Amino acid sequence: MHITQLNRECLLHLFSFLDKDSRKSLARTCSQLQDVFEDPALWPLLHxxxxxxxxxxxxxxxxxxxxxxxxxxxxxxxxxxxxxWLKSAFQRSICSQHESLVNDFLLQVCERCPNLASVTLSGCGHVTDDCLARLLLSCPRLRALHLENCARITNRTLAAVAAHGCALQTLHVDFCRNVSAAGLRSLRAACPRLALRAEHSAAMIPDQSPWAPGTGASSRKPLLH
Structure with a gap:
């Protein structure tokens, strides 16, 4: 029996065992398998x-x-x-090659994936508060949001969770140095049932710009956003 003689349910089951590259390679062999590749039911998980x-x-x-x-x-x-403001020209050139990738991708997710239930972002240093606020608004069934080492995330994301994370049950903001203890306290007060974890975040010292109002060039005090 040739693979194309299998029914659609069997083909979807077969595809489910393959990684993304293998699925794409198999889909290129014929239009029937390409159609299976494009079935939304094949894509409940993306890593x-x-x-x-x-x-x-x-x-x-x-x-x-x-x-x-x-x-x-x-x-x-x-x-x-x-x-x-601390990056060298070389470091800025490195970031310019990928700094919009995660935000642009998440905006596509906002438009196409309204039933998203769980999001994990680790090492995504350029993801922004605005992008996560949009995600919370666009995915009202989101139950778990795990953020780790996301340097741009501030208390604005915590405020967005309080305002728009109606279905959210779990929030992790680990090693996110621009999240403050005051912001975490406010979120806990607003959402007492939320399972909130913030390993090291509030204890980390954010890099404060020497041009921030009321600070000196050598100031290293934590910012409360």
Missing amino acids: FHSLTELKKDNFLLGPALRSLSICWHSSRVQVCSIED
Whole structure:
């Protein structure tokens, strides 16, 4: 029996055992398998281990997506975590090659994946508060949001969770140095049932610009956003 003689349910089951690249390679062999590849039911989970994977065409974003994770563990993450005003020209050039990737990708998720239930972002140093606020508004079924080492995340994300995270049950903001203890206290007061974890975040010292009002060039006091 040739693979194309299998019914659609069997083909979907077969595809489910393959990684994204293997699914794409198999889909290229004939139009019937391409049609299976494009079935939204095949894509309830998406996991990315580098930012370059976000630019590939080996996956589908659709209403069936329930779980998304982007976990980037690279030496470049350390460069992304440096405040823009502290970066050298070389470091800025490194970031310019990928700084919009995660935000642009999440905006596509907002448009295409309204049933998303879980998001994990680790090492995504350029993801912004505005982007996460948009995600919370666009995905009202979101129950779990895990953020780790996301240097741009501030108390504005916590405020967005309080305002728009109606279904959210779990929030992790680990190693997010621009989240303050005051912001965490406010969120706990606003959402007492939320399972909130913030390992090291409020204890970390954010890099404060020497041009911030009322600060000196050598000031290193934590900012309360």
